[in-house]
Amino acid sequence: DTAVSQTPKYLVTQMGNDKSIKCEQNLGHDTMYWYKQDSKKFLKIMFSYNNKELIINETVPNRFSPKSPDKAHLNLHINSLELGDSAVYFCASSQVRVWGNTIYFGEGSWLTVV
Amino acid sequence: QKEVEQNSGPLSVPEGAIASLNCTYSDRGSQSFFWYRQYSGKSPELIMFIYSNGDKEDGRFTAQLNKASQYVSLLIRDSQPSDSATYLCAVIRDGYNKLIFGAGTRLAVHP
Numbered sequence: 001d002t003a004v005s006q007t008p009k010y011l012v013t014q015m016g017n018d019k020s021i022k023c024e025q026n027l028g029h030d031t032m033y034w035y036k037q038d039s040k041k042f043l044k045i046m047f048s049y050n051n052k053e054l055i056i057n058e059t060v061p062n063r064f065s066p067k068s069p070d071k072a073h074l075n076l077h078i079n080s081l082e083l084g085d086s087a088v089y090f091c092a093s094s095q096v097r098v099w100g101n102t103i104y105f106g107e108g109s110w111l112t113v114v
Numbered sequence: 115q116k117e118v119e120q121n122s123g124p125l126s127v128p129e130g131a132i133a134s135l136n137c138t139y140s141d142r143g144s145q146s147f148f149w150y151r152q153y154s155g156k157s158p159e160l161i162m163f164i165y166s167n168g169d170k171e172d173g174r175f176t177a178q179l180n181k182a183s184q185y186v187s188l189l190i191r192d193s194q195p196s197d198s199a200t201y202l203c204a205v206i207r208d209g210y211n212k213l214i215f216g217a218g219t220r221l222a223v224h225p
Contacts, residue, residue, distance in 0.1 A: 033212070040217065041200060042217045042218075043202065043215040044215070045213065045214070048211065048212055050211075103160070105157040106157060107157050
């Protein structure tokens with residue numbers, strides 16, 4: 001069973017379109033995240049939710065809107081896609097505190113904006 | 115100054131040698147330190163975490179932490195070609211649960 005699953009894995013779309021990436025975890029974790037990895041492989045946090053509540057919101061354009069219907073799901077909706085949004089988006093989950101715990105990453109969603 | 119800094123590499127070592135990967139961090143409030151491995155086209159996977167000064171060993175891997183110098187390292191003994199990947203250093207600051215990553219060091223182990 002996949003612990004953190006995200007769909008779609010690959011997405012090619014045109015500038016200006018709106019798209020969503022879905023994420024689900026079956027680990028019973030309280031906290032979920034969205035990370036973005038750019039072309040230089042730099043992995044940076046975007047959002048974090050704890051029990052459906054937004055707790056981390058980094059400096060991200062408001063075209064990006066996360067939604068957490070329940071603690072097992074965290075979706076990412078992107079409006080008016082731009083070329084610079086092309087990246088790999090990783091969903092992840094962990095327990096409330098990550099002091100010594102593991103953040104589990106999904107397999108990533110490769111977004112290409114043309 | 116980036117919060118977590120790593121040499122991008124590539125670090126090239128022969129099979130069987132010790133690979134030494136280094137990482138420095140800027141925030142003295144950082145409490146937990148992680149090493150992730152990422153193969154090309156794959157997601158990061160945790161290798162080790164450490165939060166006390168000193169060494170922590172797990173199989174062929176040893177993490178070393180020196181909070182006074184704000185330095186954390188990962189040693190890989192008996193390096194294998196399958197260890198070839200990008201190694202990401204990450205830290206968590208006290209009171210936060212977000213992982214802040216360095217840009218990663220690419221390791222190449224050649225036969």
